[in-house]
Amino acid sequence: MIRIALQSLFFERGKLLAAVAGVAFAANLVLVQAGLFFGFQRASTAVITRVGGDLWVMARGTALVDFADPLAPGVGDLVRAQPCVERARAVIFSWASIRKPSGGIDNVQLIAAEARPGGALPWALATGLPSDLRGPMRVAVDAADLARLELPASAIGAPIELQDRTVHVGAVTRGIRSFTVVPYLFAEPHEARRILGLADGQATFWALDLARPGCAPAVRASLERHPDLAIRDRAEFEAMTSRYWVIGSGAGATLAFAAMLGFIVGLVVVGQTLYSLTESRSRELATLKAMGASGRELAAFVLWQAGFLALVGGAIGLGCAYGLKLLVLTIGLTVVLDGTVIGAGLGAIVVMCALASLASVRRIHKLEAAKVFK
Amino acid sequence: MIFASGVGMTYGKAALATRVLHDVSIAIPRGQLALLTGPSGSGKTTLISILAGLIRPTAGSVDVCGHRLTSLTEAENARVRRDHVGFVFQADNLFPALTAVANVAEVLRLRGLPRKAAGPVARAALARVGLADRLEHRPGELSGGQRQRVAVARALASRPSLLIGDEITSALDGATALEIMQLVRAFVTGDTAAVIVTHDHRLERFADRIIRLEDGRIVSDTSQEPS
Numbered sequence: 001m002i003r004i005a006l007q008s009l010f011f012e013r014g015k016l017l018a019a020v021a022g023v024a025f026a027a028n029l030v031l032v033q034a035g036l037f038f039g040f041q042r043a044s045t046a047v048i049t050r051v052g053g054d055l056w057v058m059a060r061g062t063a064l065v066d067f068a069d070p071l072a073p074g075v076g077d078l079v080r081a082q083p084c085v086e087r088a089r090a091v092i093f094s095w096a097s098i099r100k101p102s103g104g105i106d107n108v109q110l111i112a113a114e115a116r117p118g119g120a121l122p123w124a125l126a127t128g129l130p131s132d133l134r135g136p137m138r139v140a141v142d143a144a145d146l147a148r149l150e151l152p153a154s155a156i157g158a159p160i161e162l163q164d165r166t167v168h169v170g171a172v173t174r175g176i177r178s179f180t181v182v183p184y185l186f187a188e189p190h191e192a193r194r195i196l197g198l199a200d201g202q203a204t205f206w207a208l209d210l211a212r213p214g215c216a217p218a219v220r221a222s223l224e225r226h227p228d229l230a231i232r233d234r235a236e237f238e239a240m241t242s243r244y245w246v247i248g249s250g251a252g253a254t255l256a257f258a259a260m261l262g263f264i265v266g267l268v269v270v271g272q273t274l275y276s277l278t279e280s281r282s283r284e285l286a287t288l289k290a291m292g293a294s295g296r297e298l299a300a301f302v303l304w305q306a307g308f309l310a311l312v313g314g315a316i317g318l319g320c321a322y323g324l325k326l327l328v329l330t331i332g333l334t335v336v337l338d339g340t341v342i343g344a345g346l347g348a349i350v351v352m353c354a355l356a357s358l359a360s361v362r363r364i365h366k367l368e369a370a371k372v373f374k
Numbered sequence: 375m376i377f378a379s380g381v382g383m384t385y386g387k388a389a390l391a392t393r394v395l396h397d398v399s400i401a402i403p404r405g406q407l408a409l410l411t412g413p414s415g416s417g418k419t420t421l422i423s424i425l426a427g428l429i430r431p432t433a434g435s436v437d438v439c440g441h442r443l444t445s446l447t448e449a450e451n452a453r454v455r456r457d458h459v460g461f462v463f464q465a466d467n468l469f470p471a472l473t474a475v476a477n478v479a480e481v482l483r484l485r486g487l488p489r490k491a492a493g494p495v496a497r498a499a500l501a502r503v504g505l506a507d508r509l510e511h512r513p514g515e516l517s518g519g520q521r522q523r524v525a526v527a528r529a530l531a532s533r534p535s536l537l538i539g540d541e542i543t544s545a546l547d548g549a550t551a552l553e554i555m556q557l558v559r560a561f562v563t564g565d566t567a568a569v570i571v572t573h574d575h576r577l578e579r580f581a582d583r584i585i586r587l588e589d590g591r592i593v594s595d596t597s598q599e600p601s
Contacts, residue, residue, distance in 0.1 A: 004469055004480050011471030287467040290428055292456025293484050294449065370428040372463050372540075 001297055005304035008281055019273035023313020024320060026266025026352060031321035031345040032335055033259035037252060039334035044179035044245040045238040050123060051091055051113045053207030054216055056237045057223060060230045064241040065093055066109065066180075071206070073199045075229065079206045082222055084215035089114035090203035092192045096185070099161040100150040108149075108162070108183045110139075112192035116209065122186040127156055128171025133188050137195070138170030144332040145183035146172075160185075163195050177332045179245040207234075263352055270309055271356035274302055278360040282367060290369040298367070302360040310353035314346045321345075375439065375536060375567040376402040376425055382433030383420050383590075394420050395431070395590040402569060402583070404535075407562045407600065409578060410571045412587035418571045419540065421587065425569060426459060426538045427451040439535050456485055460529030462558075464541035466521040468513040468528075474500055475509040478528045485532045499531035500524065503557055519550030526557050537561055537568040543577060555580045559600065 009016050042049070048056070048065055057079055059069040070092075079088045092112040099105050113121045120130045122140045133140055139162070141155060151158050155169045162185070171186075178184055187195065193202060210216055220231045232240065246252045278285070278301070285298055318337075325335040383395040394417045402408050410418050423429045424436060427443040436443045439458040443451055468477045478496035483489060500509055503523040513521050522542065529537060537558065543551035551574065559580045562568050570577070578584055579601045586594040 001480075001484070003476065004472065007471040007476070008469060281469065283465065284467050284469050287461070287463065288481070288484060289452075290426070290455065290461050291481060291484065292452045292454075292459075294452060297484060368428075370423040372428075372461070372467060 001300040002304045005301045006308055008277060008301075009305050009308060012277060012280070015273045015277060019270050019309050020313045020316065022266050022269025022273070023309050023349060023353065024316035025269075026262045027314045027317020027345065027349045028320040028324070029262025029265075029317075030259045030348050031318060031337065031341065032324050033255045033262070034341050034345055035321065035325065035335035035337050036328075036333065037246065037255045038336035038338075038341055040179055040246045040251055040255075041242045042336060043177060043334060044242045046176065047091075047093065047111055047113075047121070047184075048234060048238050048241065050119055050121060051089070051207050052116050052119050052209075053089065053234055054210040054213060055208040055219060056091075056232050056234060057088075057206040057208065058204070058230050058232065058237075060228055062230055064244040065205075065237065066178075066241070066245075068093065068204050070094070070196075070198055070202055070204050072228065073202045075206060076201045076203065078226070079208060079223065082208075082219050084211050084219055085208050086211045087116070087209040089116065089207045089209070090189050090201070091205040091207050092189055092196065092198070093204045094192075094196050096163050096196065098149065099164075102150055106149065106183075108185050109178060110162070110185050110187060110192055110195060112187045112189040113207070114189055116207075122171070122173045122176055122184075124173050124175050126172045126174035130171070132170040133186065133191070135170060137165065137167040137191060138187065139167050139191075140171040140173055140186040141169055142173045142176050142184060142332075144175075144177060149183060163197075165195055167191075167195065175329065175332070175334065177334075179249075181332065263348060266313075266349070267352050267356050270306070270313075270353055271359055273309075274305055274357050274360040275363065277305065278302055278363050282363070283372065285364060286367045286369055286371045289367055290372050295365055298364045299361045302357045302364060306353040306357040310346075310350050313353075314349045317349070318342065318346070375404050375406070376400070376569065377437040378421075378425060378434065379436075380434035381421070381424060381431045381436060383417070383424065383429075384432045393590060395424075397434070398587075398590070398592055399434075400585060400592065400595070402567055404567050405562065405564045406582045407559060407568045407570070407580060408583040408585055409581040410569060410585050410587065411573065411578075412593075416587040417590040418587055420590075422538060422540060422569060422571050426461070427455055458535045460532065460534035460537045462522070462525050462529045462537065462539040462542045464544055466513065466518075466525040468521060468524055470513050473510045473512055474505060474516065474524045474527075477513070477524055478531050481528050482531055487532070495531055496527070499527040502530075503527045504553075519546050519553065522546060522550070522554055523557070526554060530557075530561055535566055537566070537570075539568065539570040539572075541572060541574075542570060543572065543574050548576065551576060 062068040094110050096108050096110045097105050126143050146155055155172055158169045159166050223229050223231050379399045381398040384391050384393045386392055412418050424431045441454045475496045479492040482492040503526055543554050555577050583597045
């Protein structure tokens with residue numbers, strides 16, 4: 001039946017092209033929207049993920065990494081004194097304002113953290129080295145934000161008026177953008193404190209590396225006795241931050257709606273094509289039924305076609321999604337196309353084609369073999 | 375080969391009921407080519423559909439090749455058709471996307487023949503109907519008569535015991551119609567039988583028997599020596 005099914009599909013090239021285009025469109029939309037969703041999630045929590053740590057200490061009432069009051073200077077000593085805390089690393093994450101060369105002002109987020117091994121900030125350096133930020137008043141800026149901050153393309157050494165101080169670009173990153181597209185500026189913790197006017201040892205968060213993960217509840221309980229502190233484990237804090245931005249902003253729902261729209265368009269196009277192919281071959285299929293073909297064998301006519309459309313349309317859609325991923329990267333958006341997204345996206349396409357074939361399978365099931373005598 | 379006893383068929387119910395067959399009983403033994411004739415609306419198509427096991431009569435019983443079709447499930451009926459019955463229709467009903475040989479071979483595959491065996495058997499069947507040089511042609515590239523020969527080859531390739539045909543020559547010119555009937559006649563031997571519905575009186579000379587239906591009843595049943 002595979003031969004009958006596929007050759008019948010190829011025989012009607014117009015319908016084949018329409019159906020493949022429908023599946024490819026749906027696959028592309030589902031993959032890109034899902035990829036954007038996970039890209040937004042990653043962007044909103046990239047700094048937390050990069051800094052790492054088992055527990056994060058923050059001011060009570062903090063809901064996400066982007067909006068937090070600085071902690072009191074003594075909190076560093078308090079957290080280091082906890083048994084089982086192997087290392088406590090200061091994380092500074094603060095809004096700051098810059099005055100651009102043209103005179104306008106803009107907001108940025110100034111980020112600094114004491115690095116864990118293999119987790120230096122910033123990552124993805126396009127120009128410069130992490131050590132270039134150790135000089136006085138040096139910051140790293142992302143290549144995608146140079147124009148917005150009115151910095152030259154060769155930005156190394158360029159001055160920026162940040163919090164009424166003059167700092168200089170020490171390094172340029174590529175692809176590190178916030179969910180809100182507010183520019184991230186990275187600095188060494190010592191320099192960030194100077195720029196923001198924080199005291200020595202003061203931080204917005206403390207990332208705690210524990211000697212044993214099992215002692216997290218005890219450390220947490222001990223620190224939470226302090227009325228000004230809240231403690232979150234890292235995954236929990238990532239989830240809170242990503243939920244705030246991706247779900248709370250409505251971006252997640254918008255992406256899901258677009259993906260669903262693609263799914264529905266694909267469903268209708270493929271369903272219509274399969275039904276039309278089945279209808280146009282109903283007499284021949286009824287002939288096979290008269291000759292003794294079983295309902296399952298006849299259903300294979302539609303299912304092979306649906307499978308073929310899912311395979312070819314899905315592959316084309318995936319190729320297009322990779323193309324779009326590269327395209328939107330140029331405007332600073334990340335489309336995550338990892339194994340999970342591709343698996344789930346193509347799984348959705350297989351489900352879509354299976355659903356699209358239902359009407360045709362039903363039509364075949366209801367075929368009257370006696371029709372061939374009429 | 376075929377034994378039908380007291381077959382009746384009524385479509386619809388109560389006041390809307392239409393009785394199209396009345397107590398039809400026929401027996402067609404092996405080695406016989408029977409023509410089923412009669413005017414339009416006489417019940418020929420309904421009767422042949424019942425004899426083929428495609429629809430179930432509302433009364434009576436039908437036995438084909440030793441199987442009581444009226445007692446079998448739909449799946450069991452399909453199995454009998456698959457194993458014992460070949461069909462040729464007024465329209466060729468060939469898949470336009472498939473070549474002549476593929477149209478025949480795919481039906482053989484459905485009938486359980488392995489892929490490797492189906493090709494040679496299909497080619498041999500097409501050669502028997504004079505289409506050895508048209509194996510790779512699609513239906514759109516064949517004449518009406520050639521398409522109908524492919525349909526005959528498809529029906530006969532699996533060597534069924536019974537051939538059932540419905541107006542198989544009505545769309546063909548006189549010479550081609552006679553060629554097709556010669557193929558059917560050649561099929562009917564001591565082990566096989568054929569029942570053909572037709573309006574075409576030119577075919578009568580090929581038949582062993584001519585059964586005439588009118589208003590759902592057999593009005594004549596004549597045996598003859600085919601010429």
